[in-house]
Amino acid sequence: MTATDQPKDLAPTAPRGGTGVPERPALEGLEERWSARWEADGTYRFDRSRERADVFSIDTPPPTVSGSLHVGHVFSYTQTDVVARYQRMRAKAVFYPIGWDDNGLPTERRVQNYFGVRCDPSAPYDPAFEPPAEPPAEALAISRPNFVELCRRLTERDEVAFESLFRRLGLSVDWSRTYTTVSAAAQRTSQRAFLRLATRGKAYRREAPTLWDVDFASAIAQAELEDREIPGAYHRLRFARADGGPAIEIETTRPELVPACVALVANPDDDRYRPLFGTTVLTPLFGVPVPVRAHPLAEPDKGSGIAMVCTFGDLTDVTWWRELALPARTIVGRDGRLERAPFGETGWETADASRARAAYAELEGRTVRAARRRIVELLSASGDLVGEPRPITHAVKFYEKGDRPLEIVSSQQWYVRTLELRERLVERGAELAWHPAFMQGRYESWVDGLNGDWNISRQRFFGIPFPVWYPVGDDGSIDGSRPIFAPEHRLPVDPSVDVPDGFAPDQRGLPGGFAGDPDVMDTWATSSLSPQIAGGWEEDPDLFARVFPMDLRPQGHDIIRTWLFTTVVRSELEHGTLPWRNAAISGWILDPDRKKMSKSKGNVVVPNDLLERNGTDAVRYWASSARLGVDTIFDEQQMKIGRRLAIKILQATKFTISRLDGRDAATNDAGRPHDAGRPHDARLRRDSGEASGTTGRSIASSRASALEPLEPLEPLEPLEPLDASMLARLGATVQEATDALDSYEHGRALERVEHFFWTFCDDYLELVKGRAYRGGPGSDSARTALEVATSTLLRLFAPFVPFATEEAWSWWHDTSVHLAAWPEPGELGVPDAAQLGLLGAVGQVLGEVRRAKTVAKRSMRWPVQRLTVHGPGPTIDLVALGGDDLCEAANAATLDLVHVEDDLSVTVVLTDESA
């Protein structure tokens, strides 16, 4: 039976639940107790019977499981949890799953360091392999299956620690829906989405210049680049003209790439070189004829105004090479060393083959750096180096996790067509509601700056493989141009183990047989499908229809160009829609030097310690005070505020609840000391959003009734003016908090609620505690107002401070505050202007009395002989309405009110001796 089934007239006599108020409320232990209870009751389980319109779905970031969580995680995940809790109280079924990104390079690197191993794909699988207890000095080469096993072992261990922290943080995620990005389901989703792109031609495999990290031996995407300033040098080199004219001088920082030179290029408007366009020059040392060409990217004021185009020194080279349709003469191999260059043969024609070969023999096999040193000597000796190299500092592209500058090598990679989508993607970005709005600019500038399609293949081991094989020709060569795709019903497949349809296992690698695609997908190629993975795309269509497109993507601004961008791409290509309506971009936590906290700087605060020292609610208060998109400097001192607030919530609730005990004792059920008051019981029950209080009912089973929409309420009458004033101000606060949360300004919402709460405690409680406690006239009004206000405040604070509010709520309710209805301003009656001002006016006078007592160094209970208030008529009239309460709170014998034109002023005469 639910609340709505129950006859209304029974409601007032239904017993109120709750455990009663403890002697000494405390924050300690609340996290453990309530997380266990929420788990047992399934408080945050997603109700998948609800329709899409009643669902609020969150595309939670799956943290990378390659180490430990830091304060930044605590910060941003708390902000998302506030939204989730708010929406849940707004009667939404909140779809709030979480995943672990255990896929990819960071995990591999961590496994290598942790166990002291490295993956050698040629090594045989050892089923009995156990890593050494201590990582050996020399990394142990192990097979790919063994390596992947270790990856899984380590990530599973980390995932337990991560979940434990997030539970302690009070994240209201549905832990029953946890996923990992290497799970079979995620692999199926990722491979399926890839296959659909490939069959529609939106993903393609091509031999192309590829950003390459030599140390990781893998391709890198544009999104993973970062610039670093490193020392270099300009070398001025002389290129002879084929027509015998005066030599042309160019400047380069990469002289070792002279053998890979395919053209010189200058700006089309550059008069110095215009006559040379279309003519031919010879490369120094190698005598290879290359054309002089014009291209607008060439800048006349850079170097000598004419540049050497090599395959490939940088991304500009790639652009020139592509747009000018130049030939390729690549010399840098995947190991970062100069590989064979067949001077004299087709494509490597030269004026002097023997000289070119001799020169190149000095370079071949050397690393890029060593070759540079050697060729400078050669160029110097041949007289082609003009002057001395000129040292400079310049920005060079690195893989963000790498240690050496990237090379650009030619390789076969899978690409997703993003370049042709640019305009569409900008439009999608404009449709998305960004919080804060200016983050849209980050996205747009990234999309505008795309210079190639998205490379999704990585030459790594721990990741989701491409569900693709290639035929092996009769000559034993792999034909990469004719992929054999796995059918969707076979997914997930590992082409290094599984066999394509129509082939036998023993045909692997043999002429006429097949070979598996050796690569794995980039981690973003899978993470970009987080809505599809979490929402059960094609795996659970009923669920997917109820949650997708999602309502919210929360994430950091550092991964707009990766996670956010690629998710938009995948959704556009697969579904033709935005993946979510809102993007909430959180800021970073910075250390006092305004640097992003990172382990390498040794400035990381361990989240568990932070929670231990301050309590979860305190940390959450700090995190949810911040504005979205704004970086915050970490300052543990700030945790005190939230801790104090949480304690105050417990104390204030204890006080108001215990004041309710004596009300209408005659009708109070014996043994149920915290039963609600009679007169307004029916409305209070709705206020608190609880089901009519059948004791013993579990939270989960009463959830449906808690989410019933509230009925309009009768006006709350009769109330003392001061009580009505307090409730009116509370109503205004509810409105402000609701508006703020609706626009993702949780910090503002919290600030408004908190501000009201302190006024409530400092002024209102002090003013009415006597009246409420004493009984008699006005007592019921005060107690009713106290109960309504306490119920409302606990619900307003619940998303921010979930443990203290749940604890306090439990003293008088059987249900969870987190399943209670978010308060509606209308519940509290319609405020009028006079009522709004009353509490403030009386509170101001009370403040003056306190000041007088402090100045006189008397306690707050010290009696006031004579209290006089001067002020304008309307204000005096307000003070008069609260006069009795004021006198009691001030411990004043007499109150004189005097009408004057001036502003409010208060005269306090204390008694000489304590009464």
Next chain:
RNA sequence: GGGCGCUUAGCUCAGGUGGUCAGAGCAGCUCGCUUACAACGAGCAGGUCGGGGGUUCGAGUCCCUCAGCGCCCACCA
């Protein structure tokens, strides 16, 4: 080179549409064990809101400009 954000008390930060907006907490100082709260409460002191100019009856709040810090994008021969 293009763009964005920030610059408010010693510290960390609030200050939607310009007019009690000069605020909060921390730190500091002074009091107070008052029956919700001493791991607490009350109170005090602290800033010409980065500089300059402008719009306006009136500007942390709008415009211009300069400076510093941070970030994004591009370039990087």
